[in-house]
């Protein structure tokens with residue numbers, strides 16, 4: 001087994017609260033094993049251009065509470081091309097880096113699966129607010145994003161109640177409905193529209209609102225995951241079919257920012273330390289994951305087929321029963 005002497009760490013894809021805790025834990029854990037850490041800037045782009053900074057304990061002190069990522073991030077189109085992956089691999093070999101820890105979502109994992117073919121040892125840590133990495137129950141940033149969305153929707157509801165309106169709130173999540181489900185259930189929305197459940201049945205939404213109107217309610221809340229249906233069009237349909245004034249709020253990037261929740265700091269720390277430990281134990285090309293709330297790791301090439309992340313239908317059914 002080769003002894004780890006120097007590793008690199010990077011963050012890639014959409015930034016997510018908790019990434020900084022993971023970076024910090026990587027540096028602290030590596031220090032305890034006598035491993036040097038190099039920070040790669042701007043994700044896979046920094047690997048290609050060799051944009052780096054040394055990461056010692058001083059560089060990562062007091063960052064658990066910071067949103068974003070101190071290493072910056074990108075969505076690298078160049079890394080999709082073999083010649084740039086080769087350039088990145090050459091940079092790592094030239095600089096005697098024994099392994100890379102890549103913190104990011106689904107795109108980062110797909111990049112890592114291709115990159116290992118360049119005889120690079122790469123370990124992934126799932127970090128994305130979307131919670132859309134198939135092999136893990138949890139991804140860093142989701143908890144903070146769901147709380148931010150909940151807080152924002154609470155505020156929108158205050159205005160909606162004051163004016164007697166319907167608010168349609170669009171939240172992020174790419175192709176998954178976790179933020180919508182959690183923030184929608186937490187705010188007792190009248191309708192929650194998720195990619196996993198939506199069959200284009202606008203009538204069920206407008207009927208639910210009409211029924212509540214008939215019961216004497218005069219403000220309504222619809223939470224919709226991005227990409228499922230056009231939020232302004234949905235608001236128009238509600239207005240046309242119910243006569244109730246409807247407004248759209250798209251929450252956008254506030255969901256990615258802000259100081260991480262305790263859960264994201266904790267899981268970031270656990271995953272960062274775990275990644276270094278498995279590398280130090282000689283493992284190669286793994287992804288850190290959570291299953292049954294316990295840390296585990298999988299072969300990155302097999303990870304996309306492992307389904308530990310199915311949306312809980314019971315939670316969805318319950319959200320319908322418990323809406324205000």
Ligand code: F6P
Nearest residue numbers: 014105128129130172173174256
């Ligand atoms: O993956 C995180 C995420 O915020 C998604 O929820 C959203 O669809 C996407 O990133 C937005 O990406 P970009 O930052 O490239 O606009």
